[in-house]
Amino acid sequence: MKNIRKGVDMLEKATAKVECGNFGNCCYNTSGRCCQK
Amino acid sequence: MSFIYKASRYNFVKEDKKGGGKIIYNTKTGAIDIVEPESVEKFDAILLKSDSEFVENDELYEIMYQQGYIVRQEKDEVQDIIDWNKTSSEVEHITYLTILPTETCNFACPYCFIYTFRDRHMTDETWEALYKYCVKFFEKNKEKEWFQIDLSWFGGEPLIVADKIMQFMERIKELMLQYPNARMNSNIVTNGYLLTYELFKKMLDLGIRRWQVTLDGDAETHDTLRTTQGKKPTFDVIYKNLLDILENVPANEEFSFAIRGNFLRSTITSCERLLNKYRQDFSHDKRFHIYFRPVYNFDTDRNDIDAIDADILECEEGVRVQNRLSMDSFNINHDPNTLVRVTNPLPEPTHSWCTSIKKNAHIIGYDGSVFSCDTMITEKKDAVGELKPDGSIVLNDNAKIWKQSIFDSRDRWGDMLDQCLACRLLPVCVGGCNRSRIVNGKNPCFWNDNLIYDAMDEYADSYQ
Numbered sequence: 001m002k003n004i005r006k007g008v009d010m011l012e013k014a015t016a017k018v019e020c021g022n023f024g025n026c027c028y029n030t031s032g033r034c035c036q037k
Numbered sequence: 038m039s040f041i042y043k044a045s046r047y048n049f050v051k052e053d054k055k056g057g058g059k060i061i062y063n064t065k066t067g068a069i070d071i072v073e074p075e076s077v078e079k080f081d082a083i084l085l086k087s088d089s090e091f092v093e094n095d096e097l098y099e100i101m102y103q104q105g106y107i108v109r110q111e112k113d114e115v116q117d118i119i120d121w122n123k124t125s126s127e128v129e130h131i132t133y134l135t136i137l138p139t140e141t142c143n144f145a146c147p148y149c150f151i152y153t154f155r156d157r158h159m160t161d162e163t164w165e166a167l168y169k170y171c172v173k174f175f176e177k178n179k180e181k182e183w184f185q186i187d188l189s190w191f192g193g194e195p196l197i198v199a200d201k202i203m204q205f206m207e208r209i210k211e212l213m214l215q216y217p218n219a220r221m222n223s224n225i226v227t228n229g230y231l232l233t234y235e236l237f238k239k240m241l242d243l244g245i246r247r248w249q250v251t252l253d254g255d256a257e258t259h260d261t262l263r264t265t266q267g268k269k270p271t272f273d274v275i276y277k278n279l280l281d282i283l284e285n286v287p288a289n290e291e292f293s294f295a296i297r298g299n300f301l302r303s304t305i306t307s308c309e310r311l312l313n314k315y316r317q318d319f320s321h322d323k324r325f326h327i328y329f330r331p332v333y334n335f336d337t338d339r340n341d342i343d344a345i346d347a348d349i350l351e352c353e354e355g356v357r358v359q360n361r362l363s364m365d366s367f368n369i370n371h372d373p374n375t376l377v378r379v380t381n382p383l384p385e386p387t388h389s390w391c392t393s394i395k396k397n398a399h400i401i402g403y404d405g406s407v408f409s410c411d412t413m414i415t416e417k418k419d420a421v422g423e424l425k426p427d428g429s430i431v432l433n434d435n436a437k438i439w440k441q442s443i444f445d446s447r448d449r450w451g452d453m454l455d456q457c458l459a460c461r462l463l464p465v466c467v468g469g470c471n472r473s474r475i476v477n478g479k480n481p482c483f484w485n486d487n488l489i490y491d492a493m494d495e496y497a498d499s500y501q
Contacts, residue, residue, distance in 0.1 A: 001076065001097065004500055007066030007104040010386050010464070011117055014124035036150060036299065036333055036412075037192075037226055037251055 066105030125388035130184040133398035139193040150335035169428025190225040206243035229275040254307025298329040301348040331355030384465035409439035443468030
């Protein structure tokens with residue numbers, strides 16, 4: 001197996017520090033609807 | 038200790054046409070692996086032999102378990118997603134504030150989602166109430182091991198009132214000195230026209246570390262879409278600002294700078310030219326990244342979008358283009374484990390589609406109105422509550438709809454919820470856009486299986 005992206009445990013991350021920051025809301029999804037500016 | 042395993046219900050597997058093996062992606066963990074041709078037989082057998090005993094100390098079994106491709110037989114994966122959605126939504130020690138310091142804008146983009154332009158700056162009373170909200174939040178959480186405030190500067194064009202933002206950030210920085218367990222993230226979405234290097238550095242020093250500026254392709258198309266209110270072109274000013282930042286910011290400063298490209302059917306080629314320009318000028322600095330998104334048509338009280346309406350892509354077509362541009366922007370030095378979520382063509386699992394349902398996530402309007410959705414932020418009738426002068430937030434009846442997850446509302450969303458619970462894309466969507474579901478009354482499916490498989494093909498091609 002050649003690893004491309006490591007899996008994450010989202011339950012574990014549910015209360016974790018938010019490191020990424022977000023632009024409006026849209027760091028959370030990939031539609032980009034939320035920050036069409 | 039051995040156990041009985043089963044294949045995850047969230048696997049996507051397909052042939053790797055170029056390499057001859059297979060590629061597997063799991064929406065629940067976000068994991069992606071390429072299976073070499075010599076391992077395919079065993080890999081297939083492990084997935085097919087679901088409900089068999091897990092073989093310890095076997096490398097392939099171990100990797101497939103770590104990556105979430107196989108799980109313990111008793112694992113309820115759907116319940117995990119419901120649990121992570123609920124847990125993250127009810128977290129008390131993180132607050133997300135999206136702040137509209139002004140509803141005014143110096144641009145006249147035809148696709149702006151602001152329903153009614155009202156040209157208002159945030160009132161002094163609202164600034165003060167906002168500060169008091171922060172003090173209350175800090176006081177409430179001060180005994181916790183850590184707590185976090187997340188400030189997003191939105192608008193309107195926030196840099197029109199940059200001084201006000203900086204004054205507020207100064208106050209928050211001072212407040213944080215009294216609370217050693219406090220953490221802060223801050224980001225800003227700006228059109229970049231007023232963003233000189235000097236202003237950027239001042240705001241960076243105050244803790245604004247995530248930035249987004251939008252360019253609609255190169256000058257040829259950008260200057261027809263993103264003009265000033267007086268219809269003047271803006272590309273050269275913005276691009277010069279970005280180059281000044283790139284050239285002057287010290288190498289040890291930590292920040293993330295996104296350049297977003299909005300595209301229409303007729304501006305895709307221009308976005309490709311912008312991407313080439315970006316590659317030449319910015320790609321050596323990993324603090325910068327670029328991503329592209331289709332223009333969406335939001336309902337407003339104006340008709341300026343009519344001029345470009347026929348040029349707006351349908352959802353699936355738009356996603357295909359954004360994915361292609363994302364793959365084009367992949368630099369061989371980019372590590373897919375650290376790629377910013379919005380730039381990744383294969384979606385990562387998420388706690389919720391957006392922050393709107395989180396108990397502690399609020400969008401604060403100029404007059405203290407509290408909103409839930411980033412794209413419905415100016416009409417008082419859409420407000421879910423109010424920020425009171427003492428810093429408390431009182432929610433109204435709208436919040437009963439807007440602040441609820443699809444999982445909490447079986448009475449309202451019964452059939453749609455059942456579709457979501459059965460869907461392999463649930464971990465990357467978690468019910469999707471609240472606005473689309475509430476306003477349109479149907480499931481707002483953004484992804485579909487074909488889009489995922491096509492993105493997997495592109496990944497496989499890129500990593501051979």
